[in-house]
Amino acid sequence: MSAADAVTDSLAGLRERFAAVREGRPADYIPQLALADPDAFGLALVSMDGHRYSAGEAEVPFTLQSVSKPFVYALALSALGLDEVSRWVGAEPSGEAFNAISLEPGTGRPANAMVNAGAIVTTALVPDTPDEPAFDRILHCLGRFAGRGLDVDEEVFASESATGDRNRALAYLIRSTGTLPVDPVRAVDRYFRQCAIRVTAVDLATMAATLAYGGVNPVTRERVVSAEVAAGVLAVMATCGMYDGSGDWLLRVGLPAKSGVSGGLIAVGPARFGVATYSPPLDATGGSVRGHAALEAMSRRYGLHLMLNPALPGSTVTLVTTADDLPSAPSGERGLRGRVGVVAAQGAIDFTAAERVLYALDESGPDGGPVVLDLHDVTAIDSVARGMLHNGLARFTADGRRAAVVDPKDLLGPVDAVRERTGRDLPRHATREDAVAGRARALAGED
Ligand SMILES: NC(=O)CC[C@H](N)C(=O)O
Numbered sequence: 152m153s154a155a156d157a158v159t160d161s162l163a164g165l166r167e168r169f170a171a172v173r174e175g176r177p178a179d180y181i182p183q184l185a186l187a188d189p190d191a192f193g194l195a196l197v198s199m200d201g202h203r204y205s206a207g208e209a210e211v212p213f214t215l216q217s218v219s220k221p222f223v224y225a226l227a228l229s230a231l232g233l234d235e236v237s238r239w240v241g242a243e244p245s246g247e248a249f250n251a252i253s254l255e256p257g258t259g260r261p262a263n264a265m266v267n268a269g270a271i272v273t274t275a276l277v278p279d280t281p282d283e284p285a286f287d288r289i290l291h292c293l294g295r296f297a298g299r300g301l302d303v304d305e306e307v308f309a310s311e312s313a314t315g316d317r318n319r320a321l322a323y324l325i326r327s328t329g330t331l332p333v334d335p336v337r338a339v340d341r342y343f344r345q346c347a348i349r350v351t352a353v354d355l356a357t358m359a360a361t362l363a364y365g366g367v368n369p370v371t372r373e374r375v376v377s378a379e380v381a382a383g384v385l386a387v388m389a390t391c392g393m394y395d396g397s398g399d400w401l402l403r404v405g406l407p408a409k410s411g412v413s414g415g416l417i418a419v420g421p422a423r424f425g426v427a428t429y430s431p432p433l434d435a436t437g438g439s440v441r442g443h444a445a446l447e448a449m450s451r452r453y454g455l456h457l458m459l460n461p462a463l464p465g466s467t468v469t470l471v472t473t474a475d476d477l478p479s480a481p482s483g484e485r486g487l488r489g490r491v492g493v494v495a496a497q498g499a500i501d502f503t504a505a506e507r508v509l510y511a512l513d514e515s516g517p518d519g520g521p522v523v524l525d526l527h528d529v530t531a532i533d534s535v536a537r538g539m540l541h542n543g544l545a546r547f548t549a550d551g552r553r554a555a556v557v558d559p560k561d562l563l564g565p566v567d568a569v570r571e572r573t574g575r576d577l578p579r580h581a582t583r584e585d586a587v588a589g590r591a592r593a594l595a596g597e598d
Pocket residue numbers: 215216217218249250267311318343346410411412413437
């Protein structure tokens with residue numbers, strides 16, 4: 152057994168807990184889907200390091216159906232941009248079933264890209280390129296999300312095509328309002344094909360993880376779409392991904408998600424993980440009964456709800472003290488006591504963490520005294536936080552306070568307000584304490 156089997160155990164535990172649920176039935180309005188094994192139940196999770204975990208029937212192939220919608224929406228956004236796509240399809244929850252005949256009054260646009268009407272439009276928006284017809288682009292793009300080449304289940308495609316009059320009717324209706332850019336029959340044919348693309352739960356979890364990872368597939372490391380596109384898709388999944396059950400899902404599970412009538416379900420923990428389940432019996436909204444139950448339990452058990460703040464308080468600033476308190480402060484520096492403050496930060500600094508650091512600067516050291524900002528244990532500073540730290544240090548020093556920065560990795564860059572900056576000039580063997588004490592001494596010496 153490996154240590155990471157503990158993660159697999161959590162998935163297996165969920166499978167065991169909900170495998171006995173007998174409610175729901177596989178979809179049968181697409182005859183081929185009614186043949187699915189109602190007992191098949193797979194779960195998969197992919198981390199931001201690309202580690203994959205699974206339990207049960209996670210390698211059993213099934214068709215994407217509506218789980219294709221967010222990924223084709225991502226492709227349309229990448230190809231045309233948000234403004235152009237929004238001319239054709241909205242981003243409001245419809246509060247209606249996935250196949251509802253509903254178009255926005257006034258604009259005639261489908262409410263969003265997660266219901267059939269909107270998905271037919273999004274699919275139609277994907278332009279052919281000189282070397283790739285639109286459907287091949289869709290297939291290849293979804294393959295990049297999954298990290299492997301995908302194919303179409305021709306039997307499911309033919310089955311849906313033979314019975315898909317409601318979707319055809321929808322497409323004609325949309326065409327009549329002027330919001331379908333291509334021929335309705337072609338649009339629906341392409342849409343049925345995209346719904347019949349074959350995946351496994353592991354593929355779906357990887358696709359979800361790619362959205363979680365800002366558009367980069369964490370397994371292959373390939374950038375599939377931009378971070379902005381991934382964020383936009385997650386926003387629409389959060390508000391519309393579960394159709395008329397979207398509000399309740401966001402309330403109880405708290406993760407952007409998308410269900411499909413073949414029994415696939417994905418949920419995304421932004422910057423944390425992608426998770427997927429496969430179990431064909433469906434509830435009244437056309438979502439997987441066991442998948443729904445398992446993801447709700449998983450979210451509660453592991454505290455995954457987006458609106459629960461995952462940042463642990465105090466995890467950014469590790470030390471707010473006077474230099475004299477440093478464990479290895481050289482002897483004979485009692486003179487520094489109460490004269491120089493030290494703020495030590497650690498980890499990755501983003502907007503939230505930068506606020507903690509700036510607040511700590513104000514709190515540290517004696518009233519009006521100098522402060523050393525120690526970034527030795529900081530691993531990264533994003534561009535927003537860098538701007539905030541520069542601005543904060545400028546304000547800090549504008550009132551006559553003095554600051555020095557220990558920044559051996561040169562993460563902060565030159566700071567106008569701070570003359571004393573220890574960057575690459577630091578001797579290679581210098582310890583963190585040497586560096587901080589050195590800066591503190593320098594600051595005290597100027598008093
Ligand atoms: N909710 C779904 O998965 C619906 C997809 C299916 N292909 C349809 O259009 O009816």
